[in-house]
Amino acid sequence: QNDNKANNSAGNKSAASGKETTAALKDVKVVLDWSPNTNHTGLYAAKEQGFYKEEGLNVDIVLPGSGGADAMVASGEVPFGVSYQESVTQGRTQGVPLVSIAAVIQHNTSGFAAPVDRSIKSPKDYEGKTYGGWGSPVEEAILKSVMDLSGADVSKVKFINMGEADYFTAVKRDIDFAWIFYAWTGIEAELRGEPLDMQYVKDYSDKLDYYTPVLVTNEKTIESDPELVKAFLRATSKGYQYAIDHPEESADILLKAVPELDKELVVASQKWLSPKYQDDAARWGEQKREVWQNYSDWMHERKLIESPLDTDRAFTNDFLPEQ
Amino acid sequence: MLTEKSHLASPEALEIRDISLTFRERRQHLPVLNDISLSLPAGKFISIIGPSGCGKSTLFHVIGGLLKPDRGNILMGGQNVTGQRGLISYVPQKPALFPWRNTLDNVLLARELTGGANEAAHEEARAWMNRAGLGGFEKAYPHMLSGGMQQRASFLRGLLAPQEVICLDEPFSSLDELTRSDMQRWLLDLWEDSRRSVILITHSVDEALILSDTIYLLSGRPAAVLHRVDVPFTRPRREDLTEDPGFLELKREIGARMKEEQRKKPI
Amino acid sequence: MLTEKSHLASPEALEIRDISLTFRERRQHLPVLNDISLSLPAGKFISIIGPSGCGKSTLFHVIGGLLKPDRGNILMGGQNVTGQRGLISYVPQKPALFPWRNTLDNVLLARELTGGANEAAHEEARAWMNRAGLGGFEKAYPHMLSGGMQQRASFLRGLLAPQEVICLDEPFSSLDELTRSDMQRWLLDLWEDSRRSVILITHSVDEALILSDTIYLLSGRPAAVLHRVDVPFTRPRREDLTEDPGFLELKREIGARMKEEQRKKPI
Amino acid sequence: MKLRQLWNSIWPPLVAVILFLILWQAATSLFHIEKWILPSPADIAKEASTGAAGLWRHTLATLRLLLLGFAIGTAVGLLMAFALHVVPFLKSSLYPLIILSQNVPTIALAPLLMIWFGFGILPKIIVITLVCFFPVAVAAMDGLSRADRVMLDYMRMAGASKGQIFTKLEIPHALPSILSGIKIAATYSVMGAVIAEWIGADKGIGYYMMLQKSSFRTDKIFLAIAIIVAISLAMFGLIALLEKWLIRYKPAKDDK
Amino acid sequence: MKLRQLWNSIWPPLVAVILFLILWQAATSLFHIEKWILPSPADIAKEASTGAAGLWRHTLATLRLLLLGFAIGTAVGLLMAFALHVVPFLKSSLYPLIILSQNVPTIALAPLLMIWFGFGILPKIIVITLVCFFPVAVAAMDGLSRADRVMLDYMRMAGASKGQIFTKLEIPHALPSILSGIKIAATYSVMGAVIAEWIGADKGIGYYMMLQKSSFRTDKIFLAIAIIVAISLAMFGLIALLEKWLIRYKPAKDDK
């Protein structure tokens, strides 16, 4: 059945497919970190453009639901997934065998945002304001770092757990600022005409310029089938390259794959994000050791992890295609 | 015409006028009461005898306001009270004791409904329970009573209700003859003391003759009044009344009339 | 010893041997059956008469295996069957019809339980319902029947059950005298045809005398056998038996014995 | 006559729902509640008229999931109640585990289910089953154990076997209770399906809602809720009809 | 005698739970299930012995929340059932809205509650109430409407007012049903509280679980679940005791 399906779609796109053989494609699942968004465009592009097929893979992109992707990947249920440097770090110190194999975006695009009417221009202005988050110690530590570096006192910030509420809802009541990804929530704010002030956390310390999101696999897959990881990353890398080169077309690909998404948001977000995938790195997906080291040191210093991270086993560039 | 007449006469405690009723269930019609009229003068005791299933209990339900007749009226003290509830003390055919109440609380229920379940009522209930052979069973739940004991509890519950008119639907059917005659004598005593008005459904011609001033014989379903028998014996009635030749004669006559009717319409 | 004897004699359909039972509810003890022994020879008809609440229905529950006696045994055909169920056809004191079954299905229930509710049983049930004045009520649910009609349905249900021994607990208490004597006559006919063995609880001495070969008089609670009366009248019994002087004499004697007992222990 | 009865049972809820919608509409425009906080019924209707086509696919997927899950959940609940009723020892020993099953939150359960049962329909069915079986089982056990004593005594005296008592007395007697439990389960099954879709799906109303949530499209979320409510009402209505049909023997509340 | 009865009602569930734990322990070591997927009971116990101190605060917070929510939810459910039973028109018209209330998922509801009621205890109580009132209301309405016909007829004939019929007949008759609904609600109230805490709280078991989830401490999550289960069982047990005490009139199932 799989052959049939593969042949059909391959037939439609015979140009893209170099090896037009009936050899069975290998079924591979990738589990996302959240609902599909522009962080994932490269995956959808690689699928749609036939890059995976060229590698002999039949990739199925699945949603994680409330369980999250990490357990799926770590358990070997799914070979690849989307995660965050922070999760990999925390997971590995708990013995969870996740390995990061590519950085989706080179630099951290998250930060603290507030509607302009709160006139929050720098971390100093957080004093006396209310922060809406989800109550994790990491948030608090980051906020503290950022404020310390600006000579502000984090104890003057009121923390509220806003749970399921999103940024736009939260700032309507009680909450002044929240932590967002600009590529999605920030762009939505632009589209809505609700301008916001944003302080990117990476601007305050190199240690906070960690990778978010990253592609992960588990140690077992690396050990037992390194060729699969290589093939997967070769195609994925082409997918992200396509997204870098063709923001509008790749946005369309995402929308076609997930028609329920808001078109305007996806297109605007993609235009903003496409240049940021590779950014200043030599190739897409490249991860630097010091980024992993810095952030895990930072976490360990603040007791956010119980033991230091064995940095070299947490990530690898070995499977990225050669430049 | 009838209305005129009764307005002239002193009002009866209860008057049933030309009551007709048909049960309608989906497409089936079952005529049950057919132009029934009878009257219970204040302070009197009347009985109703009729074949099983003819409509006696249904007539009580109409009197009590539970069912609305298709035609006819119920009058009490000259007032039209058709469909009004709460005007009679009622002893139903099935004891209908509440399983979550102990026997004493069950006996007090009707009194409670009229707001009179005070200490005195409790004492009265206890005394009556003793009298009815239920002493020691005050705290027992209904499922721990025998059939006859349940019936006696239900009877007491009805007696303790304060209303003028008492409607008794086969109150002694599950009692042995001695307990039964004991209850009958007691009912007579109470009735003679308080002069409430009683209407009794019974299958026992003896019982009807011993207790009542008037007996209404009903036909088979749909029930109509077949005969009205005035009981001539003086009160208080003698213990050995049942052996009186007049009694036996009347009993035989009633038996014959019922038999004749039933021969026309086999049950 | 007793066991020996009965093994020698031809086995009785039902023998009750020295049954005693006390209800224990929390700290209260209520002795109800006190060393009761009685026997029902195969093909015979016996009656039990006793004051209300003395323990008659409880005795049936012991016979039927619903209650375990504290002491004593139940034997059927010489076999100890104490605590075994399903050996009797039973007509309970309360009709206990199932509200979700129509009357015909209720009548067929006992037959269903023994796996014999086939077409023939349906026909038989219909015919018997007609005979009992329930024709046309086959599809009616129990709440649409009068008290007496429910009792008749329950009676038919018991009759349709196939077991040898029939236990009837006041089966005619809610019936008018004509319907009652009609049912009695019918019961006698059936019994004479089939020669099943019947044990009947009744409050009517007339009924007991008309129907039975032997009458057991029970004392008040705790029930003990007070007297055993052998009924001498030949069968088939005459319609006018109730006016026979022998009948009246026996009736008076039984009444007197019961009265004497009740005077000792007021209900 | 029949038509009139139907009409009489339809118009009160209809009026209530319409009133509710009018109030909602009025409130949103009166208090200037923004569309992305709480869309008005009109917004939702507009969204429905333009964007409903794509939703049909999701609705069907959810419907399929929930009907299957509801059927299995109800069956499991009934079977469990039957087994536990018939074997009292089972009842007293397994009750804690049944309650336990209601206290494992999805965030702990979801990864386990996915790891053990993959991404297919099975883990979702398990979630719905877990949601549905409980009210059915509790209501059924309660109903079964409350059979009328007098009738029970009759059945025993008449020599009915345990099985006969069960099928001819206890089940018919428990039927109203059971249906009441099934009514609750039917209502929950819809939310159960939505939650099951949150723990991993690529179609269905739950999936759709999740995506809309991430795109901040509150009006579409409410359109999805409207569909969920409609399904729920339909399920409830069907069970109520079934109830009317199964329990015919009851006297009309105010006959004559 | 009494002690023995107590023991007889305690040992079967105890044995079942212990068996369950043993099976679980065996499975985790037999299949080498990793601790961060499914910790073994021993892991959880170890965690409990070392890290339980900090959990006490969270447990108390949740307990407070859920008891309050459960009480309010049950009260609302009962009052609603009473009102709807007494006024049949209300019943037929409001039923759809009641079902609707069970079909608004938290992801849509939470933001609304937050905007309207802020971040205090109120929105959380509302969530638990929404979860609890429904089984109570449905069970109570069903129980109330099924009062015995013969007794009802007696009450009417005896001139009982609607209020008297309600308090003296319908309520006592519906009590077993109501308690069955409350039992279900008690079980749900615990999960309701956990969910309420997910939609925004700074303490409580739900909050704690969320944090542990993000740091892969599955053992701590299961410790939290164990606490939830314990609370649930305690609630259920209390209601069952209350039931025994309230419904004394029933014949013991196999008396004599």
Ligand SMILES: Nc1ncnc2c1ncn2[C@@H]1O[C@H](COP(=O)(O)OP(=O)(O)OP(=O)(O)O)[C@@H](O)[C@H]1O
């Ligand atoms: N389940 C029970 N628990 C406790 N006591 C009971 C129970 N059932 C019956 N009794 C008591 O046992 C005694 C005998 O009851 P039983 O029903 O056998 O009387 P009966 O002779 O059939 O009376 P009746 O002629 O009134 O039907 C009564 O005093 C009753 O209170």
Ligand SMILES: Nc1ncnc2c1ncn2[C@@H]1O[C@H](COP(=O)(O)OP(=O)(O)OP(=O)(O)O)[C@@H](O)[C@H]1O
């Ligand atoms: N709710 C009902 N629906 C339909 N038919 C009914 C209803 N109640 C009673 N009937 C019918 O009405 C007729 C009279 O019943 P009723 O109970 O009044 O009889 P009764 O004279 O009291 O008989 P009994 O002496 O047996 O108690 C019966 O044929 C019965 O089937």
Ligand SMILES: O=C([O-])O
């Ligand atoms: O019993 C009947 O009168 O039908």
Ligand SMILES: [Mg+2]
């Ligand atoms: Mg009657």
Ligand SMILES: [Mg+2]
């Ligand atoms: Mg009896």
